[in-house]
Amino acid sequence: MKKIKVKKILLVCIIALFVQLQLFSEQINAIEIMEKVNQTQMHESAALDILLTLIETNGETRERRIQTLTRTNNGKTESITLFLSPASVKQTRFLTLEKEGQDEQWIYLPALKQSKRISSGEQTGSFMGSDFSYADMNTTTFSPEEATHTYLRTETSNNIEIYVIESIPFESTTYGKSIVWVDKESYLPMKVELYDKNKTTLLKQLETKMIDQLSGQWTATIMEMTTIATGHKTKIEILQAKYGITIPSEYFTLQFLKTGRI
Amino acid sequence: MKQFIILFLIGLSFITPLKASEGFDSIFDEEIGTEKESPTSFDISTTISTGLNTFIDFDNLVESNINPFANLYFSFNYTPPSLGANIELFIPALEEESQNFIKELSLSYYLPNGLIQAGYFIHRWGIVDTGRVVDIINANDFSLGLSMDQREMKISEPMILTQLYFDRAQLEFIYKPIFTPIKLASSGKWDLKEDMSGLLTIDENTNFLEPDISTFEYGSYGTRYRLSLGSVDTAIMYYQGYYERPGYNYTIIPALSPPYDVSSVETIYTRMNIIGTEVNYVTGPFTFAGEGAFYISEDKDGTDSTLYNSKISYVGSISYMIYNTTSYLTASYSGTSILDYDDTNYFDVDAASSPKQDHNLIIGFHIPLMKEKLLIEGGLTYQIPTKGYALLSKIEYQLKDDITLSLNGNLFGTFDENKYSIYQKWDENDFLSINFKFQY
Numbered sequence: 001m002k003k004i005k006v007k008k009i010l011l012v013c014i015i016a017l018f019v020q021l022q023l024f025s026e027q028i029n030a031i032e033i034m035e036k037v038n039q040t041q042m043h044e045s046a047a048l049d050i051l052l053t054l055i056e057t058n059g060e061t062r063e064r065r066i067q068t069l070t071r072t073n074n075g076k077t078e079s080i081t082l083f084l085s086p087a088s089v090k091q092t093r094f095l096t097l098e099k100e101g102q103d104e105q106w107i108y109l110p111a112l113k114q115s116k117r118i119s120s121g122e123q124t125g126s127f128m129g130s131d132f133s134y135a136d137m138n139t140t141t142f143s144p145e146e147a148t149h150t151y152l153r154t155e156t157s158n159n160i161e162i163y164v165i166e167s168i169p170f171e172s173t174t175y176g177k178s179i180v181w182v183d184k185e186s187y188l189p190m191k192v193e194l195y196d197k198n199k200t201t202l203l204k205q206l207e208t209k210m211i212d213q214l215s216g217q218w219t220a221t222i223m224e225m226t227t228i229a230t231g232h233k234t235k236i237e238i239l240q241a242k243y244g245i246t247i248p249s250e251y252f253t254l255q256f257l258k259t260g261r262i
Numbered sequence: 263m264k265q266f267i268i269l270f271l272i273g274l275s276f277i278t279p280l281k282a283s284e285g286f287d288s289i290f291d292e293e294i295g296t297e298k299e300s301p302t303s304f305d306i307s308t309t310i311s312t313g314l315n316t317f318i319d320f321d322n323l324v325e326s327n328i329n330p331f332a333n334l335y336f337s338f339n340y341t342p343p344s345l346g347a348n349i350e351l352f353i354p355a356l357e358e359e360s361q362n363f364i365k366e367l368s369l370s371y372y373l374p375n376g377l378i379q380a381g382y383f384i385h386r387w388g389i390v391d392t393g394r395v396v397d398i399i400n401a402n403d404f405s406l407g408l409s410m411d412q413r414e415m416k417i418s419e420p421m422i423l424t425q426l427y428f429d430r431a432q433l434e435f436i437y438k439p440i441f442t443p444i445k446l447a448s449s450g451k452w453d454l455k456e457d458m459s460g461l462l463t464i465d466e467n468t469n470f471l472e473p474d475i476s477t478f479e480y481g482s483y484g485t486r487y488r489l490s491l492g493s494v495d496t497a498i499m500y501y502q503g504y505y506e507r508p509g510y511n512y513t514i515i516p517a518l519s520p521p522y523d524v525s526s527v528e529t530i531y532t533r534m535n536i537i538g539t540e541v542n543y544v545t546g547p548f549t550f551a552g553e554g555a556f557y558i559s560e561d562k563d564g565t566d567s568t569l570y571n572s573k574i575s576y577v578g579s580i581s582y583m584i585y586n587t588t589s590y591l592t593a594s595y596s597g598t599s600i601l602d603y604d605d606t607n608y609f610d611v612d613a614a615s616s617p618k619q620d621h622n623l624i625i626g627f628h629i630p631l632m633k634e635k636l637l638i639e640g641g642l643t644y645q646i647p648t649k650g651y652a653l654l655s656k657i658e659y660q661l662k663d664d665i666t667l668s669l670n671g672n673l674f675g676t677f678d679e680n681k682y683s684i685y686q687k688w689d690e691n692d693f694l695s696i697n698f699k700f701q702y
Binding site for chain 2: 049054063067069087088090102104114116124125126130133232242247253255258
């Protein structure tokens, strides 16, 4: 009788261990996937020509065009964004320099002919009236260092296998949870659901409408972000993209921000 | 002639954008990364604004006069390699007088680490969003009241500016060959002249003496050094030039009692050395900023009543970016303390124009709503010693990206009518305007 009891306990322990190992392996799997998602979206340098289309619920549209240069220098990311349209914001320049502790953000306003440092509170605000925040324009997924990632399932859509990963950030700033649908081949996020800090209210949904290989890199060329509460949408189209290019460091300076000249 | 210029500029700006450059063109070319020379480009932008404005007579709203207005703002930038040319014009089409319509007419030469700019333009010092005290390069224009856009109230002046950039630092030198004083309305609703009719009689027999300020003798110069250290931006500056406000020397024909006949009025400008500083600190959603300036007058002991005395001015501000939005609120407190102030002499230029201690509280807000289609902006200034106030507000709605409709309202007044302030003087100048703007 005693022997059977020991066997039962041993069996339960083995099953528990197996479940734990299984969860652990899935955890590693999710982390690996998100690591690859991050790597796919990270570039030593990139030049992007972007068209944003703001779509009202009644179908009315407004367009904004920007060009952005990004590079990683000594492990720190620098970017400069030039606003090309509409006329009211034309020639506005936006410089972001990654620093220890807090990123530095500067804006040049042509109407005032002045550049000024701006608060990082801007990160959560709407980018040019779109459904993307300034932070969303950088990325909508969390890196393994920023969140815990859990593999939920694998789905198949149009013969494409897609991983579904849940991410919960260690430090919740805007979003408390995200669920990411990752293309198994390109490791691009095909869909991202972004939840409120309460982890249950869906705030926004990003859908990748088209992917392509530009400069040898998988790129989401058309994406659409929807704000769930209002139904307002913003479409992003990548008109041109160049990766791994040498961008003169002079672009990422206060001198270029102010003068527009290198 | 003015109509011809306006039509020509509108026509020009409709034709040329087709050829204008498009952002980082050189980067998206094949020669990417190897080309450090900026390509030739030019850019034209035009804004046509038209609408109605009125001074509100709260006692008789029906009879408030409604006036139409139409303005053209035209900007042209041409930038061949190493050079730049900028033209910025503001032409009020329906006004007979169009003084100061050139906002900028300048040429720039770009150095590897800076630029030299010469011409007619506005250059501002200071970092605070509201009421800067080190913004001393260009004179102010109060002839049309107040505007929320402080740059709009600045007068373009001829000058040479050299800016040198060193990584996180910037050094600049400025030279103005001639002097431009503050512009005040000499009559009408925005007139700020004090009523001295009970004391002095100035009539057609009075001789007015004006100095020739368009000479090198009235030149001025200054320098500023800016530095960014972590989240702090700071600068120190020095400027030597003339104080923008005029002083007056009255030659009075002796009499037993006022009003005294004035035989001549001589305008005198005060030479000042100005030492200033500015600092800005950003942490999370908060921005703290401050400026201070010490105006050292040529009238060191403050005994010459025709010259302005030395004074200390300062401003401190805090701004807060509202979480999850691009809206911000700002509050600032500014003060001025005039040294050796003599309020027993009615003819002293300091006593006639300002209190010994002046303190102002300014609260401002900028709230974009409806995906930036609607903008609500406002600023309330309260002058503590005089209890005068000014409320400037604007509601702007974007009908299309290039077309906006706005409603602007300004309210001036005082809580103590016995104390003189510009807001008390402008108490009857409450103002409303509806503006339709097309920008392309």
